[in-house]
Amino acid sequence: MDKNKMSRREAIRAMMLAGAGLAAGSSLAAAPLRAAGVLPQNRKFTEPAKGDQVIHRTWPSLGGESISLLGMGCMRFPRKGTGRRAPLDQEAINQMIDYALEHGINYFDTAPAYGDSERATGEALSRHPRKDYLIATKLSNFTNAELGACKEMFANSLKNLRTTYVDYFLLHSIGSVEDFKKRFVDNGLLPYLQEQRKKGVIRHLGFSFHGSNAAMKELLAMPYNWEFVQIQMNYVDWKNMPLEDSDEPCDAETLYKMLEAKGIPVVIMEPIRGGALANVSDGLKGKLAERFPQLSPAGVALTFASTPKGVMCTLSGMSNMQQLMENVYTFSHFKPFTEADNAYMMEMARLYNGNPHIPCTACRYCMPCPRGVDIPGVFAVYNGMSDALMLPDPNGKKDKAYKEKRKEFLKRYATLAKDTDASACVMCNACLPKCPQRIRIPDQMRMIHKLVKDLG
Ligand code: SF4
Ligand code: SF4
Numbered sequence: 001m002d003k004n005k006m007s008r009r010e011a012i013r014a015m016m017l018a019g020a021g022l023a024a025g026s027s028l029a030a031a032p033l034r035a036a037g038v039l040p041q042n043r044k045f046t047e048p049a050k051g052d053q054v055i056h057r058t059w060p061s062l063g064g065e066s067i068s069l070l071g072m073g074c075m076r077f078p079r080k081g082t083g084r085r086a087p088l089d090q091e092a093i094n095q096m097i098d099y100a101l102e103h104g105i106n107y108f109d110t111a112p113a114y115g116d117s118e119r120a121t122g123e124a125l126s127r128h129p130r131k132d133y134l135i136a137t138k139l140s141n142f143t144n145a146e147l148g149a150c151k152e153m154f155a156n157s158l159k160n161l162r163t164t165y166v167d168y169f170l171l172h173s174i175g176s177v178e179d180f181k182k183r184f185v186d187n188g189l190l191p192y193l194q195e196q197r198k199k200g201v202i203r204h205l206g207f208s209f210h211g212s213n214a215a216m217k218e219l220l221a222m223p224y225n226w227e228f229v230q231i232q233m234n235y236v237d238w239k240n241m242p243l244e245d246s247d248e249p250c251d252a253e254t255l256y257k258m259l260e261a262k263g264i265p266v267v268i269m270e271p272i273r274g275g276a277l278a279n280v281s282d283g284l285k286g287k288l289a290e291r292f293p294q295l296s297p298a299g300v301a302l303t304f305a306s307t308p309k310g311v312m313c314t315l316s317g318m319s320n321m322q323q324l325m326e327n328v329y330t331f332s333h334f335k336p337f338t339e340a341d342n343a344y345m346m347e348m349a350r351l352y353n354g355n356p357h358i359p360c361t362a363c364r365y366c367m368p369c370p371r372g373v374d375i376p377g378v379f380a381v382y383n384g385m386s387d388a389l390m391l392p393d394p395n396g397k398k399d400k401a402y403k404e405k406r407k408e409f410l411k412r413y414a415t416l417a418k419d420t421d422a423s424a425c426v427m428c429n430a431c432l433p434k435c436p437q438r439i440r441i442p443d444q445m446r447m448i449h450k451l452v453k454d455l456g
Contacts, residue, residue, distance in 0.1 A: 073317035113140035265312035271305035274361025
């Protein structure tokens with residue numbers, strides 16, 4: 001190894017000792033990380049300065065709890081190697097969680113459905129005093145809602161997280177009232193969870209939601225004491241968040257306002273739409289930079305989502321130290337948007353929507369496909385082209401840019417591994433119920449396969 005370069009481990013140790021470099025937050029802190037390859041060499045970003053702390057909001061309805069407006073989503077932790085099956089990189093996770101705590105982040109969100117995340121989160125957090133952090137986890141009873149299995153899942157969460165109580169416990173991903181009843185009411189689970197709340201094993205009980213406006217209204221009318229609710233919210237979904245398996249109206253503004261009217265603190269998920277709003281087209285990037293020169297596209301999206309006063313915590317699923325640092329910077333210099341800023345963002349949403357986009361967040365709940373289709377991979381190719389305003393239209397062959405767009409699309413599509421593209425889909429529908437974004441995956445596969453054929 002080059003003598004002048006630190007090993008990754010050395011860099012991490014240097015950072016910890018310097019408590020340092022990073023707690024002191026000097027811009028020098030990034031140097032050893034960059035040298036060790038923990039931070040990219042070639043991309044500049046604004047690093048948090050000395051002593052920067054993310055802002056908190058306090059919640060009287062939650063016993064006056066002070067919660068960081070930025071929460072760490074623990075679904076996309078770094079891995080050792082590529083691919084979904086690669087093991088999580090515990091050393092890197094420890095480093096990220098230490099840094100997060102040092103900079104005031106105290107809300108950590110995980111779930112049994114996120115693979116090995118609960119265990120890794122528990123291992124990293126349990127190196128710190130329990131009073132310094134809040135754990136949010138969920139009941140991901142998608143495939144087995146039988147009471148015994150649900151109780152076992154809850155017990156495993158406590159064990160994996162190395163704790164005797166959960167601060168924020170969510171019924172995971174409710175899609176409709178029927179779904180709610182089937183998974184949490186008819187099986188007798190809710191009384192059990194409420195009993196856990198009485199005992200203090202669950203401190204606060206809420207749910208995460210991926211359904212229609214009408215379903216939310218019905219859920220909120222039921223006599224349950226929901227202490228917080230997690231919804232998807234970002235500037236693109238604010239006015240219109242079409243559900244893939246239903247024509248019922250849904251938009252983040254209505255969902256948020258229903259919760260605000262009831263005084264229920266709101267946790268935000270997908271503020272960057274699974275990363276898509278961090279990687280917007282160059283045209284959109286330029287428009288965002290014109291108005292918000294101090295913020296990255298991700299910072300703009302996070303600020304939009306965190307501006308409403310009823311937002312308790314905005315979750316960002318960070319996969320590396322750089323994303324964490326950028327987010328800490330955004331939330332330690334947090335300036336809520338004005339009404340004029342929000343109006344500007346609606347114009348940005350219109351531009352974004354002008355290019356069809358499949359709302360895949362790359363969560364991979366739909367995988368594996370029994371026929372080997374790389375579902376998120378296929379959608380990533382399609383979305384990458386549409387986000388860059390490069391989607392070729394086979395009916396617009398006279399368009400001057402058609403040839404270039406066609407060539408680029410087919411080049412990217414060819415990067416998918418053999419037999420994993422949309423042509424392998426046999427429309428079996430096995431993936432349909434697993435997608436929280438309600439994407440009609442088989443229909444979209446057919447649409448993309450037809451596009452590829454039409455491009456010739
Ligand atoms: S519908 Fe297509 S993509 Fe979905 S599981 Fe079946 S073969 Fe795979
Ligand atoms: S298609 Fe749905 S379930 Fe699959 S990765 Fe995308 S958002 Fe997740």
